[in-house]
Each structure stands twice: as C-alpha cells, then as structure tokens.
Amino acid sequence: MVQVLINGLYLGAQYALIALGLTLIFALMNVLNFAHGQMYVIGGFITYVVYAQLGLPFIVAVVAAGASLAIIGALVELLLFRTVIKRSHREESTMLLAAAVAFLFDAVILLVFGEKQRGVPKIISGVFVSDALIIPYDRVVIAALAAASIAGFMAFVQFTKPGRAMRALAQDRIAAQLMGVNVDRYSMIGFALGAMLAGLAGALLVAITGVNAGIGGPISIKAFMMVMIGGAGVVGGAIAGGFILGMLESVGLTVLHAYGDITYLVIFAALMVFLAVRPNGLMGKPWG
Amino acid sequence: MIDRRSVFLSATFAPVAALTFALAGSPAWSADKELKIGFVGVTSGPAAAWGTSNVRSMQTRAAWLNETGGVKIGGDTYKVTIVTFDDQKDPKRAIAGMEKMVQEGIHYVVGPNVDDGAAAVRPVAEKNGVIYFPYAFPKELYTKPASNAVLGMIANYQSGPAIYKYLKDNKGVKKVAFVAANESDPLSQRDSGVAAAKALGLDVIADTDTYQTGTRDFTPVLTPIVQLKPDLVVLSGVAPADAPLLIRATRELGYKGLLSTETAQDAKVLQEGAADLADGFISVGGASTPEIRSTTMEEFIARYTKMFGEYNDESNTKCYALEYIVDTLQANPKAIDNVEEFKKTMDSFTAPNPYLKDPNAKLSYVGATSFGQKRQVAVPMVVNIFKGGKFETLFVGQVD
Numbered sequence: 001m002v003q004v005l006i007n008g009l010y011l012g013a014q015y016a017l018i019a020l021g022l023t024l025i026f027a028l029m030n031v032l033n034f035a036h037g038q039m040y041v042i043g044g045f046i047t048y049v050v051y052a053q054l055g056l057p058f059i060v061a062v063v064a065a066g067a068s069l070a071i072i073g074a075l076v077e078l079l080l081f082r083t084v085i086k087r088s089h090r091e092e093s094t095m096l097l098a099a100a101v102a103f104l105f106d107a108v109i110l111l112v113f114g115e116k117q118r119g120v121p122k123i124i125s126g127v128f129v130s131d132a133l134i135i136p137y138d139r140v141v142i143a144a145l146a147a148a149s150i151a152g153f154m155a156f157v158q159f160t161k162p163g164r165a166m167r168a169l170a171q172d173r174i175a176a177q178l179m180g181v182n183v184d185r186y187s188m189i190g191f192a193l194g195a196m197l198a199g200l201a202g203a204l205l206v207a208i209t210g211v212n213a214g215i216g217g218p219i220s221i222k223a224f225m226m227v228m229i230g231g232a233g234v235v236g237g238a239i240a241g242g243f244i245l246g247m248l249e250s251v252g253l254t255v256l257h258a259y260g261d262i263t264y265l266v267i268f269a270a271l272m273v274f275l276a277v278r279p280n281g282l283m284g285k286p287w288g
Numbered sequence: 289m290i291d292r293r294s295v296f297l298s299a300t301f302a303p304v305a306a307l308t309f310a311l312a313g314s315p316a317w318s319a320d321k322e323l324k325i326g327f328v329g330v331t332s333g334p335a336a337a338w339g340t341s342n343v344r345s346m347q348t349r350a351a352w353l354n355e356t357g358g359v360k361i362g363g364d365t366y367k368v369t370i371v372t373f374d375d376q377k378d379p380k381r382a383i384a385g386m387e388k389m390v391q392e393g394i395h396y397v398v399g400p401n402v403d404d405g406a407a408a409v410r411p412v413a414e415k416n417g418v419i420y421f422p423y424a425f426p427k428e429l430y431t432k433p434a435s436n437a438v439l440g441m442i443a444n445y446q447s448g449p450a451i452y453k454y455l456k457d458n459k460g461v462k463k464v465a466f467v468a469a470n471e472s473d474p475l476s477q478r479d480s481g482v483a484a485a486k487a488l489g490l491d492v493i494a495d496t497d498t499y500q501t502g503t504r505d506f507t508p509v510l511t512p513i514v515q516l517k518p519d520l521v522v523l524s525g526v527a528p529a530d531a532p533l534l535i536r537a538t539r540e541l542g543y544k545g546l547l548s549t550e551t552a553q554d555a556k557v558l559q560e561g562a563a564d565l566a567d568g569f570i571s572v573g574g575a576s577t578p579e580i581r582s583t584t585m586e587e588f589i590a591r592y593t594k595m596f597g598e599y600n601d602e603s604n605t606k607c608y609a610l611e612y613i614v615d616t617l618q619a620n621p622k623a624i625d626n627v628e629e630f631k632k633t634m635d636s637f638t639a640p641n642p643y644l645k646d647p648n649a650k651l652s653y654v655g656a657t658s659f660g661q662k663r664q665v666a667v668p669m670v671v672n673i674f675k676g677g678k679f680e681t682l683f684v685g686q687v688d
Binding site for chain 1: 331332333334335336337340341470475496497498500501502504505507508509511512528529530532533540541542554556557560561562563597598600
C-alpha cells in the first residue's frame, strides 16, 4: 500500500504542476486556455532538442523551455487574446480563440517535431528498493524540481510587486485598474507565467514520460479536471485537485483492478456527483 | 498578320513548350497517364505515427517509381500520385475521406488504420467499387460476403498464438498478464490474445487491466500487475508512443520477466524512451531485420530517410500495400478501373518480393485459413526482439 500511496503522491505532484498555469491564466483573464496541453508539449520538445540532441545540461534545457514558453505566452496574449477581449464581451470568443490556438500549435508541433514519441536520457540512474517501496531516483529529483517550481511561483506571486498586482487583478479587475495597476501589462505577464509553467511541466516530465505531438489534448483535459476539482482560478485548488486526481488514479487502479475496466468510470462518475454537490469545486472563489 | 500581341505570346510560350517537350523525353516525365492511389487514415493526434508511416512509405515508393519512368500497366505508362486524407481516427471523417477518394475516381485506397474507421468505410467502398487495405483486424471485413477489404498486415490473432507458443516452448512461460488501452482496438486485441493464450494452456492471471489514452505515467497501472509476478506481460495493441513508457515503468517496478506485443514498433522510439530497459522486448515487424531484407529494402529505407529526415520501422510492413496494388494491376491491366478484375486476379496472383533477400520470397494474397478467402497481403511474420538499440529476428513465420 505504501507503493500505491507514493505513486499517488508522485502522480499528484506532476498533475499539480500541469494545472497551476491553467488556473493562473483563468484567474487573471477568465480565459479557458485549451492550448495549455500544447504548451506543455512544446516545453517537452524544446527540452528534447536542447538536452538530448544538442547535449547541453538538463537544467539548461529546462530554463530554455520555460523562457521560450514565456515568450510564446506573452506573444499569444499580446497579439491574440488582448485584441479579442477588447473587441468582444462574449466569453465564448476567447474559448474559440483558445481552441484555435490549440489546433494551430498541434499542427505546428507535428510539422516541426514529427509524429514520433521522443524521450531523453535518464537524468540520474538507479532505483531505490525496499520491501514496501520501489522508486527510481530520477522521479525523486523531478518531484523535488516540481515542488521547487511550485514554491518559487507561490513566492513570486506572494512577495513581488508583479505578483501583488496579479493577485489584485484576479480579485477585482476594475478595482485594480482604478488603483493604478496596468491591466494590459500584468495580463501579459500572467499569461506568460502560465505558459511558462506549462513549459516547465513539459520540460521536467519529459525526463520521465517522454513527449509526442498528440498528447496536448489529453493533457489539457486532465488539467481541466484538476482545476474543476480544486476550484477554477484558485492556485491552492489546482494543487489540491492535482493531488486528489493522482491519488484517485493510483488507489483506484489498485483497489478496483479486480473488477475490470472501471477505474476511470468511477472517477468520472464521482467527479460528476462532486460537481453537482459543489459546483465551484473545493476552493471555488476568486484567486488570491 | 503578325501583331505585337502574337509576338509576345510566342516569345513567352515557345520556351515553355520547348522545355515541356524536352522534359517529356526524360524518364521522370515519360509517364503519360496518372495512377491515383488513395490513403485514408490517421496522420494527426496521438496515433499520428500509424498513418504517417503509411503515407510516407507510399510517397517514398511512388517517387521512386516515378523517377524510374513510372509503372507500365498493359500498354500504358503511369505516373503514380498519392492522394491523402487525414481521418483523425474518427470514423465519420474516414467515411468523408473514402467519399473524397470516390469523387476523385480512385479505386485503390490504403487504410484506415483502426477498427471502427475500417468498418465505417466499408459501405462506401463496396457501393463505389473501391478496394481498400485496412490496418485493422475485425474478421467480418475480410470474410464473405465482404470482399473489398484486404488486410495490410499480420493480425494479432495470427501472430499472438505463434509468439505465445514460442515463449511457452522456449522460455518456459506459464503465467501471462495482459494490459491494454481502454479503446476498441487494443481491447479487442487483448480479448483475442487472452483466448489464444488460454487455448495454449497458459495461465492468464490478469486480463482486465487498462489505461486511458493519453496516460503518461504508467506506474499506477502496472503496480498491481507486477505484484502478480507473471512470466510474460503482453501489451495488447500498444501504440508506439506508449510502448517505451510501459516498458520503462514495468522494469522500474522490478519486473524481470518477458514483455511482448503484436503491433509493430520503432527501434529509435524504444531506445530513446526506455534504452536498455527495453532489451528483450518482443514485437512483430515486416521485412525489418538486416538478416532478411534485400538491397531494394535498404534503398527504400535510404530514400525514405532522405525524403523525411528519419526512417520509421513501422514502414517495414507498410511499404507493402502500394507494391501489392501496383503489381496486381500489372498482372491484370483490366483492373485499372475495375475492382472485380482485381479480385479475380488476387486468387492466383504471385510476384517476386522485392524487399526480401530470399530469391524465392513471393508476394501473394493469403488469408484463406483466417477468412475463408484471400483477403490479406502476405507479409513475412518477423517476430523481433529488441537488443542494444535495434531489432533482431527471433523467428519468422508465415500466414496462409
């Protein structure tokens, strides 16, 4: 059972990192970023190129992926979302735009990086083995880096001027504007940060799970599930949602293993019941 | 009367016409008719690798044939053109794709890549006189009254029993566990694999474990299976993208037994995703291994690599479909626009297999045992074992 719980915790850490950027963008701009999974994929492929093909250190690849996605995110906000948000008051406009960006990224990724699954050399070899637990060391390293990324992000939004400005934006956009917060600037920074988190998640997890051009959609769906469990737009909720989903999968696949293909059926049914009882998720209130 | 406009037109088009006539004399331009061959399958999304390797194999071979003057069918020479349609693994789009092929006057189509797509296009193909080569296993597509589908590869219910028997006899396998994606193709392959294993007297200790499409970390899925200590874990219908992740998770959980699948895999993908943890992994290929392939196959791989930057080992099987279509049309030129003639020829068709070094290797249609009629291409059933970053031949079987 220790193995099952550790599997769940590790899976939860992965999921939390993936969901964080999605919920940040939603909190700041009320945009459901359907291209979040594709941003994760781009981060994974940049790491593949820098680390596996160019032979540079893994940490350089992770930084390159994060920086590239931050730039891509800033450009997407500046050139696409800002224009649409200013011209249209209908929420579905940004949803359609996000879906279009997702399809565009899917096509570009397939053209640039090809159709094959890609993997990188292990960042650290060896497996910890005891009577109750087996865990590869690279997973421990990646989990630690993921936790450090989450902590760094939380510190940034808590203790820096841009972080405070973004929290103000998330709480009340108009009030923040009246208090002198530059909405355009911090929206762009927020979107760039959200995209960077997606890229960082892809960059870190490529060392464990590899990456391929087609996984953007499924990654986005799981990220939305976590955000819905935790409460849309709440950072703590995204982290909680990630760990809950990870634990549900790990325990469910073990406990329900004898009953056939029902683990995900049970998870989705439970999610529907949960949302019927608590439609705003666990912490469903404005972020901040 | 010669005016300035006439002079201008003559000056413009005369060189173009001269160039056209000059080029028409070279081999690449000697084909005076066009033979369109269609492809309907998945070239985007998580399963993009399956259809992409099909399309690229066809495009590589077509370019090669055209470069050497086209293909001679009856008294005519044809330039081969590949018309492609991405069905996105959606049966509704597969139907639209097959209808597009009909509108283009195409009678021979490669694909679709999955069971539901192949079943969906059947009415369109049968109504409009199209022969299609699916990479899908439902037997009803190939057994009477169906007659327009030709299985483009070895089915898992043909290779599975051979692999399990080999491992039972040579590796002492007794306990088998199956794991599959929660999708129609892998689940049906798992079920037929379970039936085959039971028929051989093997103890099936896990046959209900599944994973969602898009799963990236398989450790939770595999933990209960590894705890059962099977001798063999079968990854039923596993996609090339998932295979290295499943292998890696299984090995990292301490599993020491055998791993196999009945689907084709790519050596580089396995090497990058699982490295030495994939050593000993058993899969099925076509004319894949250096031990059996001909110089023509070597050149095919070189041309494919030159055209697309990187070869895909799945193409070791997928190189065959276009070869069968062209060679059958050459055997019976009346089939060029009449699929009933094509069907008649299938029963007796035979031609040298250009991709194998064995001079006695032949292309022919098989499937009489599995389907009651010859509705399958004869591809060598090469069971591979992955070692040190490449495939080695474990054994070679045949389907009749």
